[in-house]
Amino acid sequence: MADLKELFAKVDGQHEEMIALWKKLVNRDCGSDNKAGVDSVGQDIKEILEGLGFAVRFHEYEKAGNMLVADYGDFSKPFIVITGHMDTVFKDGQAAERPFTIRDGKAYGPGVLDMKGGITVALTALKLLKEIGYDRYAIRVILAGDEEVGHGNSNAAEDYMKEAKGAIMGFNMETGYLDNGIVVERKGCRRYRVEIDGVGAHAGNNPQDGRSAVEELAHKIIDIQALTDYEEGTTLNCGVIGGGTVANAVPEHAWCIVDVRFRTMKGLNRVDQAFKEIEKKQYVADTKTTIFPTITIAAMERTPESVALCERANELAVKAGLSPIHPKFVGGGSDSAYLVLAGVPTLCALGLRGEFNHTVREYAVVDSLFERTKLFITLLLGL
Ligand SMILES: [Zn+2]
Numbered sequence: 001m002a003d004l005k006e007l008f009a010k011v012d013g014q015h016e017e018m019i020a021l022w023k024k025l026v027n028r029d030c031g032s033d034n035k036a037g038v039d040s041v042g043q044d045i046k047e048i049l050e051g052l053g054f055a056v057r058f059h060e061y062e063k064a065g066n067m068l069v070a071d072y073g074d075f076s077k078p079f080i081v082i083t084g085h086m087d088t089v090f091k092d093g094q095a096a097e098r099p100f101t102i103r104d105g106k107a108y109g110p111g112v113l114d115m116k117g118g119i120t121v122a123l124t125a126l127k128l129l130k131e132i133g134y135d136r137y138a139i140r141v142i143l144a145g146d147e148e149v150g151h152g153n154s155n156a157a158e159d160y161m162k163e164a165k166g167a168i169m170g171f172n173m174e175t176g177y178l179d180n181g182i183v184v185e186r187k188g189c190r191r192y193r194v195e196i197d198g199v200g201a202h203a204g205n206n207p208q209d210g211r212s213a214v215e216e217l218a219h220k221i222i223d224i225q226a227l228t229d230y231e232e233g234t235t236l237n238c239g240v241i242g243g244g245t246v247a248n249a250v251p252e253h254a255w256c257i258v259d260v261r262f263r264t265m266k267g268l269n270r271v272d273q274a275f276k277e278i279e280k281k282q283y284v285a286d287t288k289t290t291i292f293p294t295i296t297i298a299a300m301e302r303t304p305e306s307v308a309l310c311e312r313a314n315e316l317a318v319k320a321g322l323s324p325i326h327p328k329f330v331g332g333g334s335d336s337a338y339l340v341l342a343g344v345p346t347l348c349a350l351g352l353r354g355e356f357n358h359t360v361r362e363y364a365v366v367d368s369l370f371e372r373t374k375l376f377i378t379l380l381l382g383l
Pocket residue numbers: 085114115147174175
C-alpha cells in the first residue's frame with residue numbers, strides 16, 4: 001500500500017489549491033431550478049476529471065441539471081462508486097450576495113457544506129491517488145444535478161440505480177456531521193396531498209344543506225396523525241392545511257399536505273394502505289376525499305453490509321491516526337438511498353463537517369476539508 005504519511009503530506013501541501021477549487025464551486029448560482037448554472041458546474045467538473053483520465057458523459061434532462069458520470073480504470077475489475085450532487089437549494093443571486101468567506105476557521109457561502117466541500121474532497125483525493133497510479137478498483141463518479149428537489153423533473157433516480165448497479169462499494173460525499181458519524185441509514189420521505197370536496201351552503205340560511213369539507217378534513221387529520229409509529233420509525237405531519245372561503249359559508253373544499261418519514265418500505269406501505277381506508281371513509285355524509293402522493297425520496301435502509309463497511313472504515317481511520325468514525329442514522333434523505341436500492345454497501349456523509357444546511361447560517365469547518373480528504377484517501381486505499 002502506498003505510504004499514507006506521504007499522501008497526507010501531499011494533502012497538506014494542497015491547502016491553497018483545495019480552497020481555490022472549493023471557492024470556485026461555491027461562488028456561482030446553481031440552485032436546482034437553475035439548469036444552466038448546474039450544467040456549468042458539471043462542465044467544470046468534467047474538465048477536471050478528464051484531466052485525470054476519466055471518461056465523462058452526461059445523462060441529459062430537459063428540466064433538471066444533467067447527471068455527470070465519469071469512469072476511470074479497468075471495468076473488468078470490481079468498481080466502486082463515488083457520488084454527490086452539484087445543485088444547491090439557493091436562489092439566483094446568493095452567490096454574489098454572500099460569496100465564499102472564511103471566518104474563524106469556518107467557511108460560509110451557498111452550498112459550502114451541502115455539498116461543494118464534499119466534491120472538493122473527492123476531486124482532490126482522486127487527483128492524489130491518480131498521481132500514485134491507483135488501480136485497486138475501477139472508479140465511477142456520479143454527480144446528480146437535481147438532488148435537492150428529489151429528482152422530481154428527471155429520471156436521475158433510475159439513472160442512479162442503473163449506473164451504481166454492480167458496484168462493490170459506494171461513497172456519498174454528502175454533508176458530514178460534527179460528531180464524525182458516517183451515515184449508514186436515512187429516513188425516506190413521501191408527501192401526500194389530501195383533497196376534500198363537500199357541498200357549499202349559506203351558514204345562516206340553509207346550513208343543513210351544506211356538507212363541510214373542513215369538518216371532514218378535521219376528522220381525517222386526527223386519523224392521519226395517529227398513524228405515526230415511533231418504534232417503526234414512521235412519522236406523519238399534516239404540515240399545511242387550507243379550506244373554505246368565507247366565515248359565513250359551509251366550506252365546499254378543504255385540503256392538506258402530509259409529510260411522511262419512513263425508515264423502511266414496510267412502514268411506508270402501511271401508511272399507503274391506511275390512506276386508502278381514510279380515503280374511503282366518510283365522517284360527513286356526501287363528502288369525497290382524494291389522497292395522492294406528490295414526491296417520494298427513498299429511504300436509505302440500514303444493511304449489515306453497510307454497517308460492516310463502516311466498521312472496517314473506522315479500523316482503517318484509527319490505524320492511520322485519524323479521528324474514529326461511527327455508524328449514524330439520520331432523518332434527512334440523500335441519494336445514498338438509490339445506491340442501497342441498487343444493492344451497493346454504502347457510506348454516506350463523507351463530506352465536510354458543519355451545520356445548518358439549507359439556511360444562510362450554513363457553514364463548514366475548514367480543517368475538515370483536509371481531514372476528510374485524508375480519510376477518503378485512506379478508505380479508497382484500504383477498503
Ligand atoms: Zn446535499
